[in-house]
Amino acid sequence: MRGPRRGTLGIVVIGLGDIGKQHVDVCSRLDCVSLQGVFDVDRERCNRIAQAYGTKAFESLDEALAFDGEEAVVVATPDDRHLAPAQAALLEGKHCLIEKPLATSLDEARELVRLASASPARAMVGHTLRFDERYYSAIAARRDSRLGDLVHVSAKRRNRQGVGTRVGGRTTVSMFLGVHDLDFLMWLADSKIRSVSAVASKIGSPSTSAPQATMALLEFEDGAVGALESSWGLPAEYPTGLEALVEAIFTNGTLRVSVANGEVTTFANGHAACVPPSRLPVYGHSTGALRNEIETFAHCILDDEEFPVSLEDGYNAVAVAAAIDAACGSGASEHVSYVR
Ligand SMILES: NC(=O)c1ccc[n+]([C@@H]2O[C@H](COP(=O)([O-])OP(=O)(O)OC[C@H]3O[C@@H](n4cnc5c(N)ncnc54)[C@H](O)[C@@H]3O)[C@@H](O)[C@H]2O)c1
Secondary structure (H helix, E strand, C coil): CCCCCCCCEEEEEECCCHHHHHHHHHHHHCCCEEEEEEECCCHHHHHHHHHHHCCCECCCHHHHHHCCCCCEEEECCCHHHCHHHHHHHHHCCCEEEEECCCCCCHHHHHHHHHHHHHCCCCEEEECHHHHCHHHHHHHHHHHHCCCCCEEEEEEEEEEEHHHHHHHCCCCCHHHHHHHHHHHHHHHHHCCCEEEEEEEEECCCCCCCCCCCEEEEEEEECCCCEEEEEEEEEECCCCCCCEEEEEEEEECCEEEEEECCCCEEEEEECCEEEECCCCCCCECCECCCHHHHHHHHHHHHHHCCCCCCCCHHHHHHHHHHHHHHHHHHHHCCCEECCCCC
16 A cells, blocks of 8 residues: 655646647546646647646747746657657656657667666656556466466557558557557566567558558567567558457466457466456546556656656667567568667
8 A cells, every 4th residue: 555645746748649638638637646737839739738728838848847836747749759858858857758659769769768867857658558457457467377488479459540641650550559569568478579570561551661560470588489460450440449459378378458349358277357448537537547657657756666667668669669670671580689
């Protein structure tokens, strides 16, 4: 049980697109957070969201970072634009919750790890599955139920085609979707991915150069193997915007996380369990993974506890995603290099 907390954490949300708006909404509802304002380079969007939540619309990043009540920022800018705002915030001593992927290049991801280790402020990467009850309960099952050793695992994550059209110019499907599963798989396996080989499909892609889907084979350092599908291929009229599945085979049981029908099923030592998802605000209170993520971020700062997911974890997922993209181009097996 946690002890009493030290007040609330003042947060400014930077980047108010699809996920940034959700961060603002959750921050505005949490008792442990005080939403201090918002900033987006799109002035109209910034003013509209500030007005909707009764908070301050900052005119610039500098103004936001100089604001008195602000102790931390959520960086929800596009995948390839996390470095500049996170760097400025860390240099000002503000804690950062940086959306995944940590960066789209290894150099930028490494620089963020370096900046955070040199700053008195702390940074966490928003690997949402770490805070999703469905995935979290799978890890709990893996820890509690003596599943034995991981033998092999497969994971899939699919979005509708429109997502690739919207974000494909600034990131890849492995960076945008794959990092979620890569981080989860290394957490589940408790082992890093040593090498990858991969192929890509560009059929139906809005850009001739960008893959619409990648299929990767993963070799873990401890000898387990995995397969990962990351796809923006679901047709526009497909009934759900996200389909995700993990199936893992252990020496003494199996584990399955399915987001399509919102269940986690574990079968271990003769027992099966199913956990429903919870996502929608209930009577005005946020629920779901993003709420768990922001609340955990705030509590770890307020209670001076370690973050459950580190910037190194963020770097590691980017390193494997970059190796998958390289393997799609080279046709060869690519070794993954980590920050040591
Ligand atoms: N955790 C999740 O489940 C999840 C889901 C979707 C997106 N994401 C991640 O969140 C990030 C944002 O994705 P999105 O889909 O919301 O993008 P988006 O394009 O919908 O929104 C990005 C916003 O950032 C603003 N912006 C761009 N540069 C800026 C800057 N320098 N300063 C301030 N604002 C700036 C844009 O005007 C836009 O409003 C990405 O890293 C993405 O991968 C995470």
